[in-house]
Amino acid sequence: xxxxxxxxxxxxxxxxxxxxxxxxxxxxxxxxxxxxxxxxxxxxxxxxxxxxxxxxxxxxxxxxxxxxxxxxxxxxxxxxxxxxxxxxxxxxxxxxxxxxxxxxxxxxxxxxxxxxxxxxxxxxxxxxxxxxxxxxxxxxxxxxxxxxxxxxxxxxxxxxxxxxxxxxxxxxxxxxxxxxxxxxxxxxxxxxxxxxxxxxxxxxxxxxxxxxxxxxxxxxxxxxxxxxxxxxxxxxxxxxxxxxxxxxxxxxxxxxxxxxxxxxxxxxxxxxxxxxxxxxxxxxxxxxxxxxxxxxxxxxxxxxxxxxxxxxxxxxxxxxxxxxxxxxxxxxxxx
Amino acid sequence: xxxxxxxxxxxxxxxxxxxxxxxxxxxxxxxxxxxxxxxxxxxxxxxxxxxxxxxxxxxxxxxxxxxxxxxxxxxxxxxxxxxxxxxxxxxxxxxxxxxxxxxxxxxxxxxxxxxxxxxxxxxxxxxxxxxxxxxxxxxxxxxxxxxxxxxxxxxxxxxxxxxxxxxxxxxxxxxxxxxxxxxxxxxxxxxxxxxxxxxxxxxxxxxxxxxxxxxxxxxxxxxxxxxxxxxxxxxxxxxxxxxxxxxxxxxxxxxxxxxxxxxxxxxxxxxxxxxxxxxxxxxxxxxxxxxxxxxxxxxxxxxxxxxxxxxxxxxxxxxxxxxxxxxxxxxxxxxxxxxxxxxxxxxxxxxxxxxxxxxxxxxxxxxxxxxxxxxxxxxxxxxxxxxx
Numbered sequence: 001x002x003x004x005x006x007x008x009x010x011x012x013x014x015x016x017x018x019x020x021x022x023x024x025x026x027x028x029x030x031x032x033x034x035x036x037x038x039x040x041x042x043x044x045x046x047x048x049x050x051x052x053x054x055x056x057x058x059x060x061x062x063x064x065x066x067x068x069x070x071x072x073x074x075x076x077x078x079x080x081x082x083x084x085x086x087x088x089x090x091x092x093x094x095x096x097x098x099x100x101x102x103x104x105x106x107x108x109x110x111x112x113x114x115x116x117x118x119x120x121x122x123x124x125x126x127x128x129x130x131x132x133x134x135x136x137x138x139x140x141x142x143x144x145x146x147x148x149x150x151x152x153x154x155x156x157x158x159x160x161x162x163x164x165x166x167x168x169x170x171x172x173x174x175x176x177x178x179x180x181x182x183x184x185x186x187x188x189x190x191x192x193x194x195x196x197x198x199x200x201x202x203x204x205x206x207x208x209x210x211x212x213x214x215x216x217x218x219x220x221x222x223x224x225x226x227x228x229x230x231x232x233x234x235x236x237x238x239x240x241x242x243x244x245x246x247x248x249x250x251x252x253x254x255x256x257x258x259x260x261x262x263x264x265x266x267x268x269x270x271x272x273x274x275x276x277x278x279x280x281x282x283x284x285x286x287x288x289x290x291x292x293x294x295x296x297x298x299x300x301x302x303x304x305x306x307x308x309x310x311x312x313x314x315x316x317x318x319x320x321x322x323x324x325x326x327x328x329x330x331x332x333x334x335x
Numbered sequence: 336x337x338x339x340x341x342x343x344x345x346x347x348x349x350x351x352x353x354x355x356x357x358x359x360x361x362x363x364x365x366x367x368x369x370x371x372x373x374x375x376x377x378x379x380x381x382x383x384x385x386x387x388x389x390x391x392x393x394x395x396x397x398x399x400x401x402x403x404x405x406x407x408x409x410x411x412x413x414x415x416x417x418x419x420x421x422x423x424x425x426x427x428x429x430x431x432x433x434x435x436x437x438x439x440x441x442x443x444x445x446x447x448x449x450x451x452x453x454x455x456x457x458x459x460x461x462x463x464x465x466x467x468x469x470x471x472x473x474x475x476x477x478x479x480x481x482x483x484x485x486x487x488x489x490x491x492x493x494x495x496x497x498x499x500x501x502x503x504x505x506x507x508x509x510x511x512x513x514x515x516x517x518x519x520x521x522x523x524x525x526x527x528x529x530x531x532x533x534x535x536x537x538x539x540x541x542x543x544x545x546x547x548x549x550x551x552x553x554x555x556x557x558x559x560x561x562x563x564x565x566x567x568x569x570x571x572x573x574x575x576x577x578x579x580x581x582x583x584x585x586x587x588x589x590x591x592x593x594x595x596x597x598x599x600x601x602x603x604x605x606x607x608x609x610x611x612x613x614x615x616x617x618x619x620x621x622x623x624x625x626x627x628x629x630x631x632x633x634x635x636x637x638x639x640x641x642x643x644x645x646x647x648x649x650x651x652x653x654x655x656x657x658x659x660x661x662x663x664x665x666x667x668x669x670x671x672x673x674x675x676x677x678x679x680x681x682x683x684x685x686x687x688x689x690x691x692x693x694x695x696x697x698x699x700x701x702x703x704x705x706x707x708x709x710x711x712x713x714x715x716x717x718x719x720x721x722x723x
Contacts, residue, residue, distance in 0.1 A: 226487050227482045227483075227484055227487040227488035228487065228488055228489055228490040230448060230482070230488075231480070231482060231488050231549075231552065232490075232501065233448055234446050234448060234475065234479065234480045235475060235479075235501060235502050235505050235506075235552075235556075236471070236472040236475040236476070236505050236506065237501070237505050238505075241504075241505070245490075245493070245501075246490055249490075249492040250490070250491065250492055
């Protein structure tokens with residue numbers, strides 16, 4: 001029986017000691033016995049073997065240039081959103097009409113207030129682009145988190161329990177799915193006079209959870225038929241254990257992919273709403289607001305539009321590219 | 336692997352006197368009023384050779400519905416339609432039959448993973464189809480299952496230690512918390528895997544190793560019965576032998592009773608003490624392995640056995656191959672009378688009118704011949720297809 005004890009160096013003697021410490025660490029307790037070249041090779045083999053499904057995905061991702069570029073951009077954007085003061089000393093709300101009204105960019109002066117020029121109220125566009133990142137990232141991440149929790153829960157309950165609960169939840173999902181996203185958001189936001197970031201997050205999440213719910217439902221229906229779920233039932237596992245330990249970890253992958261891609265969509269939806277005057281409002285600094293005001297002077301001063309719009313495009317692009325890379329890594333069919 | 340043409344010496348010694356171990360014995364029903372009483376009954380030991388699991392007229396119909404909002408039942412798939420048998424302590428009962436005959440549904444019913452439409456499953460005199468909650472959980476401790484596909488029966492996101500340790504988390508009374516890791520390693524050792532592999536993930540193992548992990552999980556709660564639903568059919572032939580040998584070893588070591596479901600007749604003969612042949616949701620024939628393989632009396636069993644490949648070309652020439660015509664009828668609309676009559680070369684009018692009972696055929700009653708075992712055929716007669 002060749003497959004039993006296929007590691008020749010793990011005799012019964014070494015067993016207990018190895019097992020007491022984490023048994024699958026990179027360092028092999030038996031390596032001192034091996035010749036000098038032995039341990040490194042064996043370590044490599046072990047390292048190769050000690051990986052999970054996410055470990056496999058991570059191995060793929062590390063070599064994927066799209067992932068490297070997009071994750072670098074995302075990390076950079078998150079830092080900009082968290083600490084805008086690190087990137088500019090200018091105040092995005094400091095309007096200097098006399099000196100700087102629609103001043104053209106000075107592309108040679110890096111990271112100064114003059115870098116991207118000034119808008120029609122004499123505010124530094126560079127500072128506004130930097131400070132506008134926070135609103136966009138907040139909306140994108142906030143909506144995605146809420147949508148994943150609400151939609152994920154709905155989809156999981158509908159998919160796992162089926163029957164009348166599935167019928168009910170799926171019909172509710174269909175009703176929300178039927179509302180055009182932008183039109184629905186306009187109607188909801190119109191009811192609020194004070195449109196701050198949480199209000200916009202709430203409005204987008206209210207309409208956006210259906211997509212995740214559908215993906216989750218399908219994924220759970222596939223997962224719940226797996227033999228390991230039947231095995232857990234046969235052991236007498238309760239519903240909560242089955243859902244948390246078996247269904248959720250195995251059904252999450254497609255949801256994470258969809259959520260990452262959708263995050264970019266929420267950011268652009270926020271900008272669209274702000275442009276239409278129904279999203280965030282001054283004095284909040286947001287790319288959408290800047291795009292809206294710049295559009296009035298775009299023929300003579302394209303720079304006022306270019307930088308916030310470019311930043312928005314870059315952000316959406318980074319998140320969608322990240323989602324794509326993660327999907328490719330998690331999809332075993334593409335391996 | 337056992338060659339079906341080879342004489343199995345063990346079978347001769349095992350072969351209990353035929354008439355003293357009929358397939359269906361009287362059920363000693365235990366009426367337990369409370370959960371505590373049920374648990375006490377379930378913990379009581381059973382003597383070797385006594386019936387431990389008694390299945391009576393088990394029926395499972397899956398409803399066929401039509402309509403989206405208001406579902407109407409328009410029929411039912413009769414997956415299992417009145418199956419009765421006994422499982423004795425310490426024995427292996429093989430169940431064979433082609434795809435779709437209801438073997439796996441029987442396994443799910445015995446595990447109470449499906450709700451039976453009718454009929455009873457008595458475990459130590461307790462009807463487990465009517466239990467729920469704590470009492471059912473106690474039953475699950477004693478009846479465990481090994482699955483067909485080792486690639487889907489282990490959660491890919493859990494380590495081997497978590498998979499084998501999960502039974503202890505669900506039934507914490509079996510092993511105290513500090514003891515579990517050691518117990519998991521013991522189990523890995525028992526099934527012939529390196530205990531160091533405890534932190535690995537299932538995809539790092541081969542099919543045979545995975546099936547060993549599945550067996551270790553089934554053994555964790557120290558059950559009395561293990562239901563094996565085609566445990567080796569997804570494995571390579573060389574690995575099949577290893578797993579089968581392991582299962583035989585474990586049976587002796589832990590005093591287990593097996594229900595072994597498979598469609599590979601050679602493997603079933605190798606491991607089983609008694610064999611039941613299923614066709615379209617009903618038991619066609621049941622008896623000791625010698626009775627079924629060397630003295631089949633049901634035409635379906637004879638046809639099945641004649642399909643077993645024979646490695647010896649010269650023996651093959653003299654052998655009659657029974658080739659059945661047509662397909663298995665739909666279990667949603669099975670034939671009247673005998674279910675096999677549409678494909679049977681012996682079928683007469685009687686077969687369409689009367690359902691043959693699973694009983695010792697009249698012509699053999701009272702005779703001390705291996706052909707005197709239960710067979711659901713009006714025209715049962717012996718025909719040695721394996722050796723012919």
